[in-house]
Amino acid sequence: MRLSDKSRVKNAAAALGLIAVIVAAFTYLKVNPRDILLAVPRFAGFFVRNFLPPDFSSLASYIPLIAETIFFALAGTCVSSLLALVFGFLISERTNSIAPLRHTARVVASVFRNIPVMVWAALLVYIFGIGSLVGLCALVLGTLGLLARSYAESADGIPAGKAEALRACGASYPQILFHGLLPEFIPSWVNWTLFSLEINIRASVILGMVGAGGIGIMVQTNLRLFKYAEAMSLIIVLTAMILLTELAVNQIRRRLK
Amino acid sequence: METILSVRALRKSYGAFEALRGVSLDFHSGEFVVVVGPSGAGKSTLIRCINRMIDPSSGGIEFDGVRLERARGAELRKRRAKIGMIFQHYNLIGRTNVIKNVLHGRLGHMPFIKSLFGLYSMADRLRAVALLEEIGLLEQKYKRADELSGGQMQRVGICRALMQEPRLLLADEPIASLDPRSAETVMNHLKRMTEQRGICCIVNLHQVDFARRYASRIIGVKSGAVVFDGKPEEFTADMARAIYEGGEADPLRGAAGDSVSDGTDYIEAAATPGGEYAAV
Ligand SMILES: Nc1ncnc2c1ncn2[C@@H]1O[C@H](COP(=O)(O)OP(=O)(O)O)[C@@H](O)[C@H]1O
Numbered sequence: 001m002r003l004s005d006k007s008r009v010k011n012a013a014a015a016l017g018l019i020a021v022i023v024a025a026f027t028y029l030k031v032n033p034r035d036i037l038l039a040v041p042r043f044a045g046f047f048v049r050n051f052l053p054p055d056f057s058s059l060a061s062y063i064p065l066i067a068e069t070i071f072f073a074l075a076g077t078c079v080s081s082l083l084a085l086v087f088g089f090l091i092s093e094r095t096n097s098i099a100p101l102r103h104t105a106r107v108v109a110s111v112f113r114n115i116p117v118m119v120w121a122a123l124l125v126y127i128f129g130i131g132s133l134v135g136l137c138a139l140v141l142g143t144l145g146l147l148a149r150s151y152a153e154s155a156d157g158i159p160a161g162k163a164e165a166l167r168a169c170g171a172s173y174p175q176i177l178f179h180g181l182l183p184e185f186i187p188s189w190v191n192w193t194l195f196s197l198e199i200n201i202r203a204s205v206i207l208g209m210v211g212a213g214g215i216g217i218m219v220q221t222n223l224r225l226f227k228y229a230e231a232m233s234l235i236i237v238l239t240a241m242i243l244l245t246e247l248a249v250n251q252i253r254r255r256l257k
Numbered sequence: 258m259e260t261i262l263s264v265r266a267l268r269k270s271y272g273a274f275e276a277l278r279g280v281s282l283d284f285h286s287g288e289f290v291v292v293v294g295p296s297g298a299g300k301s302t303l304i305r306c307i308n309r310m311i312d313p314s315s316g317g318i319e320f321d322g323v324r325l326e327r328a329r330g331a332e333l334r335k336r337r338a339k340i341g342m343i344f345q346h347y348n349l350i351g352r353t354n355v356i357k358n359v360l361h362g363r364l365g366h367m368p369f370i371k372s373l374f375g376l377y378s379m380a381d382r383l384r385a386v387a388l389l390e391e392i393g394l395l396e397q398k399y400k401r402a403d404e405l406s407g408g409q410m411q412r413v414g415i416c417r418a419l420m421q422e423p424r425l426l427l428a429d430e431p432i433a434s435l436d437p438r439s440a441e442t443v444m445n446h447l448k449r450m451t452e453q454r455g456i457c458c459i460v461n462l463h464q465v466d467f468a469r470r471y472a473s474r475i476i477g478v479k480s481g482a483v484v485f486d487g488k489p490e491e492f493t494a495d496m497a498r499a500i501y502e503g504g505e506a507d508p509l510r511g512a513a514g515d516s517v518s519d520g521t522d523y524i525e526a527a528a529t530p531g532g533e534y535a536a537v
């Protein structure tokens with residue numbers, strides 16, 4: 001099948017446009033792709049000489065901070081999933097019949113959703129100073145919008161007939177919510193919450209770098225003190241931690257139906 | 258026969274379109290009424306106005322001596338609790354087990370806190386078990402509802418409705434999604450169980466042959482108006498043809514098929530009845 005001339009011209013124009021944008025970006029940034037390629041061996045050499053082998057000798061002293069990081073992610077996920085549940089039910093048509101309230105909640109959630117965790121962290125550190133609570137708040141605020149919207153979409157996906165059947169039995173709003181909607185909602189609730197746990201584990205590692213608590217601060221400090229081998233050991237541990245979380249989450253997902 | 262439901266000059270319009278144009282009917286206890294008519298005739302609208310899943314535009318509904326068209330809030334819920342309903346798509350809570358689905362029929366009779374902790378009375382539990390036994394589903398009572406076949410789900414739907422101890426049972430195309438054999442089983446149970454209990458049953462059906470076999474009274478609806486109301490023997494082939502004329506292809510063949518579409522999808526999407534819990 002041959003493309004018509006018109007659509008070929010269109011495709012060519014699109015490709016040219018894309019190339020132009022990419023070239024413009026590199027030019028504007030004064031980045032020469034050749035320099036990047038030439039830098040690879042230099043970078044690799046530096047990395048091998050300074051970061052390897054990783055130095056695990058003082059790892060034990062970091063364990064409290066690593067634990068703190070994990071607990072951050074867990075606590076953050078917990079709090080945001082509960083808040084988002086309320087928020088999500090305010091957004092969903094299935095659970096909230098008051099249109100203006102629904103739309104307001106949706107707008108608020110979208111705003112939250114589009115502010116990254118790091119921006120929250122930076123903002124909160126600026127306002128409240130360095131501390132652990134700041135990190136927790138940043139995680140909660142950072143995932144609240146995403147979770148609320150996902151929950152709302154899942155709730156909207158429950159067939160209207162289920163709630164209708166209970167309504168026809170004379171059930172009240174809370175009864176319809178607890179006996180009709182929640183049971184059907186649980187799988188997506190767990191799924192989205194696990195998803196946000198994965199996000200939060202990653203985010204909580206980085207949060208420390210802006211002083212919002214957790215192990216991130218030690219990665220930063222070691223790098224600044226040129227203790228590269230020690231930093232490397234931390235990076236390996238954190239990567240393992242993230243992978244393990246993912247593995248665990250996938251296991252839970254598979255078991256849940 | 259005691260009159261338990263009177264519908265008077267019932268109208269329902271969607272914008273300029275009139276789905277019901279002044280329907281007046283009396284229903285009596287122990288009756289098995291089948292409402293037939295082409296798709297879009299207003300059968301679902303009629304049945305859903307009765308228990309106020311849809312708010313009628315005007316007219317009166319008197320059930321058990323109470324005017325339903327004016328009921329709101331808790332009062333409306335109390336009345337609904339006495340009217341059972343079964344649906345084309347069964348509308349069971351799939352992740353909940355069978356016996357709990359049946360017990361949902363008691364929700365309208367108990368306070369929220371009690372139902373939250375599953376504190377159904379012993380009498381209710383026994384009755385739920387008895388109903389499941391009567392309908393041949395006792396073995397499935399701890400199965401999740403979404404593991405059942407369509408015919409089984411609809412039987413659970415019947416049990417849930419009967420659990421309400423209703424005086425009136427509404428059924429909107431209860432067999433439209435079932436194969437002919439399950440359809441027959443479901444209709445047999447529905448007929449026998451409502452008859453034994455003296456419940457008035459109003460069933461919307463597409464299939465004229467089923468209507469003739471089961472109904473004690475047939476009501477023909479066309480374009481939002483009643484065009485036939487009488488005994489099954491009086492419902493002649495000519496009458497059926499007249500009702501379905503301009504409707505879909507040959508209803509007289511009428512075996513249950515899965516191609517039957519009903520109007521409930523958009524009804525469910527658009528209905529915003531007057532109770533304060535309309536969205537749920
Ligand atoms: N929410 C709605 N908005 C607009 N029109 C509707 C709505 N619900 C039903 N109707 C119309 O009302 C008529 C009767 O519908 P319905 O009672 O579902 O018919 P039946 O159940 O006999 O197939 C149909 O023509 C349908 O298009």
Ligand SMILES: [Mg+2]
Binds near residue numbers: 300302519520
């Ligand atoms: Mg219908």
